[in-house]
Amino acid sequence: MQTTLAPEYQGTPDGLAAQAILRKCVHCGFCSATCPSYQILGDELDSPRGRIYLMKQLLEGQAPTRKTQLHLDRCLTCRNCETTCPSGVDYGQLIDIGRKLVEKKVSRPLPERALRWALKEGLPSPLFPPAMKLGQALRGVLPAALQAKIPPRQDAGIWPTRTHARKVLMLAGCVQPAMSPNINSATARVLDAIGVQTLIAGQAGCCGAVKFHLNDQNGARVQMRANIDAWWPHVEAGVEAILMNASGCGVMVKDYGHLLQDDAVYAVKAQRISALTRDLSEWLPELASALLGKVRVKGQRIIYHPPCTLQHGQKLRGSVEQHLTALGFDIRVARVEPNLCCGSAGTYSVLNPKIAYPLLERKLENLQESRPAVIVSANIGCITHLQSGTATPVRHWVELLDEALSSPH
Numbered sequence: 001m002q003t004t005l006a007p008e009y010q011g012t013p014d015g016l017a018a019q020a021i022l023r024k025c026v027h028c029g030f031c032s033a034t035c036p037s038y039q040i041l042g043d044e045l046d047s048p049r050g051r052i053y054l055m056k057q058l059l060e061g062q063a064p065t066r067k068t069q070l071h072l073d074r075c076l077t078c079r080n081c082e083t084t085c086p087s088g089v090d091y092g093q094l095i096d097i098g099r100k101l102v103e104k105k106v107s108r109p110l111p112e113r114a115l116r117w118a119l120k121e122g123l124p125s126p127l128f129p130p131a132m133k134l135g136q137a138l139r140g141v142l143p144a145a146l147q148a149k150i151p152p153r154q155d156a157g158i159w160p161t162r163t164h165a166r167k168v169l170m171l172a173g174c175v176q177p178a179m180s181p182n183i184n185s186a187t188a189r190v191l192d193a194i195g196v197q198t199l200i201a202g203q204a205g206c207c208g209a210v211k212f213h214l215n216d217q218n219g220a221r222v223q224m225r226a227n228i229d230a231w232w233p234h235v236e237a238g239v240e241a242i243l244m245n246a247s248g249c250g251v252m253v254k255d256y257g258h259l260l261q262d263d264a265v266y267a268v269k270a271q272r273i274s275a276l277t278r279d280l281s282e283w284l285p286e287l288a289s290a291l292l293g294k295v296r297v298k299g300q301r302i303i304y305h306p307p308c309t310l311q312h313g314q315k316l317r318g319s320v321e322q323h324l325t326a327l328g329f330d331i332r333v334a335r336v337e338p339n340l341c342c343g344s345a346g347t348y349s350v351l352n353p354k355i356a357y358p359l360l361e362r363k364l365e366n367l368q369e370s371r372p373a374v375i376v377s378a379n380i381g382c383i384t385h386l387q388s389g390t391a392t393p394v395r396h397w398v399e400l401l402d403e404a405l406s407s408p409h
């Protein structure tokens, strides 16, 4: 798609990057078939192709409106369209640029600004864990809608105390330790079982995704730099990897190198951090071969929901099903629409419930078609969102692996 940049965007990094991405789009519309917002709303402007047009118009100098902003907001940033696109259009990068440029020109009504501010400052804040504890204590008397967003209190179990020569860093995450602390400790126990020690750098915090996707891109970069500073001594000491057990954080940290490429101080370090970052599932080949014969698997049917940030964002597909099956788990993906977003998408389910909840219902119907005993996923946002709509337990796959390891032989 030929784009003639308006003078204000000519020669700018955003303008040039967007122009190169737009050039690849041949306007075929294949992407619409797998776009969740288009599936729910049926409006061309809520499809990837429609949004690409809106962003092209913006870059060519047409003034964006609230309507432009609304259609860009309704995108879940699931990047399913990237997986479908035969021309390799980097839609994820384009929508980041488009949203940033629109935000500069279109102001939001005060209640919307206030909600977005509360989410971007509240979720990564040190006040979130005590607020979650209070919510959990009052859970029984809260309205059902709020109750569904607060998981019951969970025991994290024991953090392994053995030291090993092999070490990895792990990002604890901002909301995960408060909402589902067993995921991190289960990861550490599973790694301990193969002789790898898990380190958490105390000063590292939110990966930056919450702020970045709420258009506070500078605030997100402050968090990225703080994480790099916290991790750097461990990187220099020779950790093997920076492991992510929340795919939404993983996709962000793998992008630090790109997002800080113009930062004179942090560009090189950011590239090194991204190169070292792995989703936990990328360690499954090693975990599965080391743990073969050491796990006792319950014969229960498990359905796996691969998060969009894993299958579309990080382009990692198939590993969880393949390796857990090799270990004896009865695990499969849904027969229908395994590639479609569950509607969680970070803060999306709070900001766009009219799209997020129909997507959740559709996803749960597909996941529960075969009446599984448990649903597993790989991202805290998806796990919490899915759990809010079903009585079937929803867990991280590493928790099942940890339990199978701890079961007496």
Ligand code: SF4
Pocket (backbone or CB within 6 Å): 024, 025, 026, 027, 028, 029, 030, 031, 032, 048, 049, 081, 084, 085, 086, 087, 088, 089
């Ligand atoms: S599938 Fe790719 S090339 Fe076709 S319209 Fe969508 S983004 Fe453009």
Ligand code: SF4
Pocket (backbone or CB within 6 Å): 034, 035, 036, 037, 038, 046, 047, 048, 051, 074, 075, 076, 077, 078, 079, 080, 081, 082, 091
């Ligand atoms: S990222 Fe997801 S919601 Fe957004 S346009 Fe692409 S497929 Fe649709």
